[in-house]
Amino acid sequence: MTAARAPLSVAGAMDRAVALAANGPAYGPNPRVGCVLLDSAGAVLGEGWHRGAGTAHAEVAAIADARTRGADVRGGTAVVTLEPCAHTGRTGPCVDALTEAGIAAVTYAVADPGDSSSGGAAVLATRGIPAMLTAHAGASALTHRWLTAMRRGRPYVIAKWAATLDGRMAAADGTSVWITGPEARDHAHGIRAEVDAIAVGTGTVLVDDPRLSARPGGEDGPHQPLRVVIGHRDTSGRRVWRDSHAVSVPSHDPRDVLAALWEREVRSLVVEGGPTVLSAFLREGLVDEVHAYIAPVLLGAGPSVVDDLGIGTMADALRGQHVNLQPLGADTLIVAHLSRGI
Ligand SMILES: NC(=O)c1ccc[n+]([C@@H]2O[C@H](COP(=O)([O-])OP(=O)(O)OC[C@H]3O[C@@H](n4cnc5c(N)ncnc54)[C@H](OP(=O)(O)O)[C@@H]3O)[C@@H](O)[C@H]2O)c1
Known part of the structure; x- marks a missing residue:
């Protein structure tokens, strides 16, 4: 993955996360999701995106990327295009991966409407990890078809x-x-x-x-x-x-x-x-x-x-x-x- 060298604001990291998400496939049962992990100074610790059903979710891919870079993500902020999932599907819950990695705060752009996967922000909050929704037009556009499908069943x-x-x-x-x-x-x-x-x-x-x-x-x-x-x-x-x-x-x-x-x-x-x-x-x-x-x-x-x-x-x-x-x-x-x- 290409590292973004200059420090990023949370808004800048969300733009980057949307660009990463677009690397994923538009088809398949899962949405396109991107994630950027920042330290308190805005340095990028890791980046990831979801490559399709059965592969690591964006948050897990970003944590793995940070490990590859030798970066310590504890106390960092996860900036992710979709609310982290709270359920075990083909892979484990992202809220657990973020908690175990020591992430201190989460910003996400789109709430997860899924029956079983939603509620990640609330779970994180109960663990003392604030998760804030900040709308982003690019993230909404990228997930529009998937969101509509999930809402309509x-x-x-x-x-x-x-x-x-x-x-x-x-x-x-x-x-x-x-x-x-x-x-x-x-x-x-x-x-x-x-x-x-x-x-x-x-x-x-x-x-x-x-x-x-x-x-x-x-x-x-x-x-x-x-x-x-x-x-x-x-x-x-x-x-x-x-x-x-x-x-x-x-x-x-x-x-x-x-x-x-x-x-x-x-x-x-x-x-x-x-x-x-x-x-x-x-x-x-x-x-x-x-x-x-x-x-x-x-x-x-x-x-x-x-x-x-x-x-x-x-x-x-x-x-x-x-x-x-x-x-x-x-x-x-x-x-x-x-x-x-x-
Ligand atoms: N220009 C284009 O983009 C385009 C694209 C596709 C087709 N076409 C053209 O369209 C023409 C075919 O038209 P078409 O209307 O026969 O094709 P169609 O819509 O593909 O098939 C109609 C058949 O589907 C079944 N069916 C499925 N849902 C139905 C429903 N709600 N009500 C009634 N029947 C339903 C019926 O067959 P059963 O009796 O088997 O149940 C019906 O005879 C061809 O000339 C083709 O070249 C053009």
Whole structure:
């Protein structure tokens, strides 16, 4: 790890902890967390971040880093992006690791909403270690999807589609390869590489036979999301079933899909279509974020991105918030958060 040489304020250490946290994987059941240990003069004693489920938590990694540096962390302050956990999961409680190391104070940026893992600050306080919450926008942004999933008790849902200027998702004959250009498609592969699962309906599997793999830069990436097929029809023999990293959810209820995936520790899901499945998730208010890749293409016929959502008047329209536009070659990506999903 690279040592920060100049003394840091607690705020400066939190900026650093957020930057460290970003080294961790965006996918997986655990959030991205970073930790910096400071002495009373602001010197960095150790740094760490969480590398994913089953590996050391950020606090434990930072304590180990301090040992490697020969630094004594007793009496130090731990600056950590997420409230230290108070439970034994795949690894032991961070509150115990901090207590045993002799840490004297903790500052954290985001409270842990987990049923079993929360309450770390209160535990530390009972041990005479003050733990102070200091909000940090970067830390919140980094944990937004995970926090939303934990609070809702279901995976964070991104609805993704590629559409024409006139809102068509496929041509009249069902073909949709390719509405958008290579830049947009590569971008979408990058998003797939950051989530736990990708879902489509049986209709898309039968018409398009998609691979549903994450191929950022054109190659299979090291992390492949779980492939999920929603619906009853037999899709055996299709490419989605090429290995065991795929699951069928024979239901038309998106809540069944999310419950089944939550059981498998899926915390983030991209729903990629088709229109029937996308509409079902939107209708149930189960979409947190929309990723619409819009191509300067007109079809004039073919399925629309969504069908009836039960909205009869403008006042009831689903409106995106925190909207972001990104040009990708000839296409534009519109990212919008849905008010019902936040
Ligand atoms: N442009 C894009 O981004 C994009 C992406 C994907 C697909 N597409 C296009 O979309 C078209 C396929 O559309 P689609 O609507 O048939 O695909 P779909 O949404 O993938 O699949 C629909 C099927 O899923 C099952 N299903 C799951 N949940 C359901 C629910 N709540 N209500 C009803 N049925 C449900 C039903 O099959 P069962 O009878 O098996 O239960 C239904 O026939 C293709 O032309 C494809 O190329 C475009």
